[in-house]
Structure formats: C-alpha cells, structure tokens
Amino acid sequence: MGAESSPKIVIVDESPIRAAILQEGLREAGFTDVVHISEMQSLLSRIYALDPDVIVIDLENPSRDVLEQMFQVSRAVRRPIAMFVDQSDAASIQASVDAGVSAYIVDGLKKERLKPILDLCISRFNAFSRLQDELDRAKSALEDRKVIERAKGILMKLKGLTEDEAYVLLRSTAMREKKKIGEIAQSILTASELLR
Amino acid sequence: MTKPLHIGFIPLIDAAALIVAVDKGFTAAEGLDVTLVREVSWSNVRDKLNIGLFDAAHLLAPVAIASSLGLGHVRVPIAAPFNLGLNGNAITVSPALHAAIMAEIDGDRFDPMATALALSRVVAARRRSGAEPLTFGMTFPFSTHNYQLRFWMAAGGVDPDEDIRLVVLPPPYMVDSIASGQVDAFCVGAPWNSIAVDRGVGHILHFVSDILVRAAEKVLAIRQSWSDKNPEVVAALIRATFRAAEFIEQPNNRAETARLLAQPERVGVDADVIQRTLDGRLKILPDGTIRESSRYLLVGREGASRPDPAQAAWLYAQMVRWGQTSISPEALRTAKAVFRADLHDAALGHAVKPADASDAVGAFAGPAFDADDIAGHLAAFRIGRRKS
Numbered sequence: 001m002g003a004e005s006s007p008k009i010v011i012v013d014e015s016p017i018r019a020a021i022l023q024e025g026l027r028e029a030g031f032t033d034v035v036h037i038s039e040m041q042s043l044l045s046r047i048y049a050l051d052p053d054v055i056v057i058d059l060e061n062p063s064r065d066v067l068e069q070m071f072q073v074s075r076a077v078r079r080p081i082a083m084f085v086d087q088s089d090a091a092s093i094q095a096s097v098d099a100g101v102s103a104y105i106v107d108g109l110k111k112e113r114l115k116p117i118l119d120l121c122i123s124r125f126n127a128f129s130r131l132q133d134e135l136d137r138a139k140s141a142l143e144d145r146k147v148i149e150r151a152k153g154i155l156m157k158l159k160g161l162t163e164d165e166a167y168v169l170l171r172s173t174a175m176r177e178k179k180k181i182g183e184i185a186q187s188i189l190t191a192s193e194l195l196r
Numbered sequence: 197m198t199k200p201l202h203i204g205f206i207p208l209i210d211a212a213a214l215i216v217a218v219d220k221g222f223t224a225a226e227g228l229d230v231t232l233v234r235e236v237s238w239s240n241v242r243d244k245l246n247i248g249l250f251d252a253a254h255l256l257a258p259v260a261i262a263s264s265l266g267l268g269h270v271r272v273p274i275a276a277p278f279n280l281g282l283n284g285n286a287i288t289v290s291p292a293l294h295a296a297i298m299a300e301i302d303g304d305r306f307d308p309m310a311t312a313l314a315l316s317r318v319v320a321a322r323r324r325s326g327a328e329p330l331t332f333g334m335t336f337p338f339s340t341h342n343y344q345l346r347f348w349m350a351a352g353g354v355d356p357d358e359d360i361r362l363v364v365l366p367p368p369y370m371v372d373s374i375a376s377g378q379v380d381a382f383c384v385g386a387p388w389n390s391i392a393v394d395r396g397v398g399h400i401l402h403f404v405s406d407i408l409v410r411a412a413e414k415v416l417a418i419r420q421s422w423s424d425k426n427p428e429v430v431a432a433l434i435r436a437t438f439r440a441a442e443f444i445e446q447p448n449n450r451a452e453t454a455r456l457l458a459q460p461e462r463v464g465v466d467a468d469v470i471q472r473t474l475d476g477r478l479k480i481l482p483d484g485t486i487r488e489s490s491r492y493l494l495v496g497r498e499g500a501s502r503p504d505p506a507q508a509a510w511l512y513a514q515m516v517r518w519g520q521t522s523i524s525p526e527a528l529r530t531a532k533a534v535f536r537a538d539l540h541d542a543a544l545g546h547a548v549k550p551a552d553a554s555d556a557v558g559a560f561a562g563p564a565f566d567a568d569d570i571a572g573h574l575a576a577f578r579i580g581r582r583k584s
Contacts, residue, residue: 042378044363062366064237065336069364071268072337072520093270094247102239 007053007109008033009117012043014061018128022056025124031117044069054114055104056121059097067104092118099125144182151185154192198429200229204241205254207234207463208367209386209473210281210414212453213495214254215463217433217440219456226432234461237366238336245417246272252433254280255417258338258511261531264420265512267521268338273530275423276415277539278434279507280441282500283405284413284493285341286389286478287348288398289381290374293318293330297401306487308406308560312352319359332356333365333373333382340413341383343514344404350579351561357518357581374398385413386473386493387465393479394469400480405491409558412507412535423539434543441496450474502547503535506556509567517574519581528570 009031013019019036026034035050037043040063047055047070057064092115096102099122105114148170155166170188174181203218205211215232217223223230235241238256242263245253260274289297300317303310319330334341346356356362365373370388373379375397382388383404392398404411416437423430444453450471458467472478476492479485494500512531516523541547555564563576574580 040369041376059240060236062236062368064239065366066364068239068268069337093243097243097247097249102243 006031006033007113007117008035008050009054009056010034010047010050010052011036012040012055012057012061012063012067014038014040015058018058018125021128022121022124025120026117029116029120053106053109054117055106056117057102057104058125059100059102064102070104095122099123100129101125144180144185147182147189148185151188154188198228198432200231201251201429201433202231202233202249203252203254204233204235204244204250206236206238206241206367207465208254208414209457209463209470210284210493210495211254211463212444212457212474213278213280213437213441213501214416215440215457216444216453217436219459219462220440220443222436222439222443223433226436228429228432228436230433232462238339242269245274245419246270248419248422251422252416252418254414256336256339257412257415257507258340258343258515259336260415260417261508261511261534262338262515262520263417264530264534265521265527267515273420274534275418275420275430275536275539276503276508276534277418277423277430277536277543278416278437279412279501279503279535280414280416280437280495282410282413282494282498283403283408283491284473285344285383285385285404285411286400286492287345287381287383287402287404288370288374288389288392289401290377290379290397291399291482293380294399294401306402306406308348308402309351311401312348312350312354314352315349316353316359319354323359329360330380331361331363331378333363333370333379333384335367335384336364337520338515340404340411340511341385343511343518344407344411345383346518347514347559347561348402348407350577353579355579371395371397387463387469390469390472390478391465393482396482399482400478400487403478403487403489403492405489407560409491410494410504410507410556412504412511415503415535423536430539431543434540438496438501438544441501444474445496447475502540503537504556505532505535505537506565506567508532508535509570510557510565513565513570513574516570516582517577517580519583522583523571523574532567 009026011019011022016038023034023036037046043063043066057067101121103118103121151170152163152166155161155169156163170181170184174184205214218230218232238259241253241255242259244250260276262268264273296318297311297314300314301310332345334345349356367384367388370382370384371392374392389400393400418430443449453474454467454471457463457470473493476489478487480487508531509528512528515521557565566573
C-alpha cells in the first residue's frame with residue numbers, strides 16, 4: 001500500500017460464513033482494517049461510528065437501499081458516499097451483480113484503490129456460491145444414493161433379484177426412459193408406497 | 197411465444213397489475229413468456245434493469261426519472277409506458293406522536309395542513325425541551341414517499357432537512373422500527389401501514405391522497421434502448437397489464453386478486469390485508485376505526501394506467517426543490533419524456549381519458565402545478581434546498 005495506510009472496509013452481510021470468507025481474503029491481500037456488520041438495526045449510525053472508506057454489501061440485503069441514502073447530502077449524512085461504478089467498465093458492474101455483491105466508496109478514497117477490493121469481493125462471493133452449490137449437490141447426491149439403496153431393496157424383495165441385478169435393472173430403465181437413476185428409484189418408492 | 201422475459205418486482209400491493217397479468221395468464225394470451233422475479237431492494241431492481249438482467253420492472257416512478265437523468269447512479273434512459281398505480285401510500289405515526297399531534301391540532305384530523313401545522317408545534321416544543329429530533333422513515337431517496345413526506349411537513353413550516361431526521365428504511369423493516377422506537381413515523385406503500393395498525397404500533401395519519409389527489413407511484417419501467425428495439429413485445433406487455441388493471445378494478449374480482457397476491461412468492465401477506473387496500477377501506481387506528489377512500493390506490497380506473505408527463509415534471513420539480521439536482525430545461529424535457537403516454541395509447545389502440553389537464557397533481561398546498569414553469573412554481577415554496 002506504500003505510504004498510504006490500509007483503507008477501512010466495512011462488510012455488511014447477514015451471512016457470517018460468507019463474511020468470514022471475504023474478511024479472510026481481504027486480510028490476505030493486505031487489507032487489515034476490516035469490520036463486519038451482521039445486524040441491520042441502526043445500520044447508518046453504526047457505519048458513521050466506524051467511519052469507513054469502503055462499504056461492501058451483499059445484494060440479498062434489503063438494507064442496500066439504506067446505503068443509497070448516503071449519496072445525498074443532508075443532516076443525517078455527514079460524509080457522502082457513492083456506489084462504485086466505473087461507467088466505462090460495464091463488465092465490472094455485470095460481474096459484481098452476477099456475484100451478488102456491491103461496493104460503495106466513501107468521499108475521499110481514490111477509485112484506483114477500490115478496484116482491487118471490488119475484484120477480490122467478486123471472486124470471494126463467487127467462491128462462496130460455488131461452495132454453496134457443491135454443498136447442495138453433495139446433499140442431493142447423498143439423498144439420491146439413499147433412494148437408490150431403498151429401491152434396490154424393493155426390487156430384490158419383489159422380483160427375487162441380486163443387488164447387482166437390481167441395480168442393472170434400474171440403470172437400463174433409466175437409460176431407456178432418458179431419466180436419472182435417482183428419478184427411477186424415486187418412482188419405485190412412490191409406487192410401492194401407493195401399492196402397500 | 198416470444199423469448200422469455202424477466203420482470204423484477206418488489207413485494208408491494210401496487211405490483212398487482214403485473215402479478216395478475218402473469219398469474220391470470222394475460223401475458224401468455226399475448227404470446228409472452230414472463231417470469232416475475234421478486235427482489236429485496238430498489239437498488240437491485242434498478243441495477244438489474246440497467247444491466248439487462250431484467251427486461252422490465254415494477255419501479256418507483258422517481259427512480260425511472262433519476263436513472264434517465266443519471267442522478268445518484270449510472271445514466272440509463274428508461275421508458276415508462278404504463279403507470280402501475282396512482283397513490284397507495286400512507287403516513288403512519290407512532291401512538292405517542294399521534295397523541296402529540298392530536299393534542300396540538302386545530303382543525304380536521306384528515307386535513308393535511310392542520311396536521312402539518314400541529315407537527316410543527318410538536319417539533320418546536322421538542323426543540324425547546326431539548327428532546328431528540330423526530331425520525332421519519334421512507335423507502336428511497338428517489339421515492340414518492342420521500343417527496344410526499346417533505347411536501348406535507350414543509351407546508352406546515354417543518355424543514356425536513358433541519359428540523360427532523362429523514363431516513364431510508366426498507367419497507368419490511370418499517371413496522372419493527374416503529375415498534376422499537378427507532379422511527380416515530382414513516383411513509384410507505386401497502387401493506388405495511390395496515391400491518392403496523394394491526395400490530396397496534398402505528399396509527400395511519402394520512403393517506404397520501406390527502407396530500408396529492410393524483411400521484412404517480414410505480415411504473416412499468418423498460419430500458420429505452422430495449423423498448424425501441426422490441427416495440428411489439430412492449431405493446432403486448434402494455435395490453436396484458438392493462439387487462440389486469442381492469443380486472444383488478446372490478447369489485448367482484450378483488451377477492452381473487454387478493455388471493456393471487458397473497459401467494460408466498462408474490463407479495464406474501466394476508467389476503468385480507470390486501471383486499472382492504474384494494475377496496476380503499478383501511479383500519480387506521482388499533483381500536484378498529486376504519487377510514488374509506490375511493491382515492492387510496494388507483495390501479496386502472498380514472499385513466500390511472502396512462503403515464504402523465506405532468507406527473508413526471510412534478511417529481512422532477514421535487515428533486516430540484518430538495519437539492520437532488522439543479523434545474524435545467526433540458527432535464528425537465530428528459531424527465532417528461534420518460535412517461536410514455538404515446539406507447540400506452542398506441543398499444544391499446546385508443547387514448548385513455550387523461551386527468552384534468554389544468555392541474556394533474558392536485559396538491560393540498562401551494563399554487564396549481566405548472567409543468568412548464570418549474571422555477572416559477574417552486575418560487576412559491578419557502579422551505580427547500582435548491583442548488584444555485
């Protein structure tokens with residue numbers, strides 16, 4: 001950062017895990033002055049008390065509109081801020097909305113100093129949603145496996161098949177009907193519920 | 197079917213025409229494949245419309261104008277060919293502030309001049325006693341709520357930038373904030389005023405129709421460039437939304453409308469509260485006092501769906517009055533041109549009867565609004581923060 005000190009960054013995010021991931025990334029990149037706000041009550045007065053240079057907020061947060069108020073000069077707003085938008089850089093706006101994050105720059109901080117912070121936030125937000133997706137996929141894969149196990153059990157009992165034969169039957173049916181094995185297994189469970 | 201359209205909305209009752217258009221199949225009947233996307237903030241709606249993630253949106257009318265002028269954010273010209281609602285907001289105050297205003301009032305309690313003068317006496321008394329200034333909540337810097345609150349209190353001599361605190365609060369947080377004493381009052385759309393009354397934490401002081409007879413509230417907003425390239429799609433969307441607005445205005449369709457809006461992925465509140473709003477029959481006090489007004493929210497009647505450039509001019513005048521921008525004839529022209537009555541009429545194949553042209557706004561204070569002389573009009577108001 002050279003002679004300039006590390007800018008103070010406030011993260012406004014109700015997800016503690018995502019905020020932690022972001023905080024860690026910012027620290028690694030040398031931004032040591034990072035504070036996380038997870039409580040939306042009195043957001044504006046808390047931000048004023050902290051007096052940050054940069055504010056980062058997730059797009060799922062209704063309090064984004066509260067920050068927009070800080071663009072205005074009024075009695076309630078002491079130090080105006082602006083949303084970080086480089087009008088010439090549409091790709092960066094798109095990337096930040098896609099990632100679900102938005103950054104605000106407080107009066108006085110140079111735009112060049114915000115760009116690396118925003119880029120880092122975008123990559124960490126994307127990393128967080130990838131993690132979330134993987135977790136969801138892992139969960140549904142686990143669910144699928146359980147369903148397939150139970151369907152195999154039903155086929156083995158009703159048709160006198162071995163476990164391998166039951167699996168082959170499931171797989172060939174799935175291929176013939178162009179469906180996932182999990183879906184075929186689920187319909188077997190549903191049918192057996194109905195016929196019980 | 198055309199290519200799929202994504203339309204953003206905020207869960208408020210005045211998104212009704214859009215929701216009904218999609219959920220009753222009116223958009224499908226026009227050959228449109230529309231997915232409604234529920235959003236959590238006006239900033240998100242604006243940004244997603246700007247960058248093309250949304251093809252259209254339910255948007256605060258002043259945001260459409262601010263976006264076209266590049267105020268507060270990137271300049272993206274917006275076309276508003278359909279007005280989704282006139283009026284629909286209310287001012288709710290805490291029981292304590294209600295009592296204080298009623299103790300000072302000299303005149304009818306629904307007369308906004310009487311309440312504004314009473315408020316100025318309450319504010320003066322608080323200042324003398326060294327109490328903290330009152331805090332009023334509203335939804336967005338470029339919102340009708342902001343301008344309506346300011347217009348009302350300034351008429352009684354209260355300077356909204358000096359005498360009180362005016363803060364932005366997301367609508368879903370309004371009721372909790374008044375309950376916890378974080379704010380003393382707020383101006384917001386339906387259903388939040390009714391929910392505050394039902395919880396016993398707020399009294400509805402005014403319907404905004406007390407302050408302005410006709411106030412453009414939310415518009416169907418489309419990027420102008422996209423609108424120019426897809427005139428057929430825009431016309432089909434206007435027709436479907438108009439059909440929905442007419443459907444909603446039939447009293448015997450209100451229950452069905454309320455049921456559609458009550459769905460969790462739409463507005464997601466009690467059908468009963470929604471129906472009260474549509475009927476203009478609101479419980480205003482926790483003791484059950486009901487106030488009826490045929491002007492509470494206009495979705496399609498009295499030509500409400502037709503965007504009126506004079507309304508856009510009034511909103512622009514408020515931006516000038518409160519120092520959000522400086523006055524310029526070019527900006528006034530741009531603001532008026534956002535409200536596309538031409539597209540509205542062309543799509544429907546007939547002109548919907550416009551409002552009384554002498555004064556499209558009908559404000560309770562000040563001279564009749566002159567959309568062609570903003571500077572002259574604003575000169576009549578003592579309080580303001582006009583930039584030189």
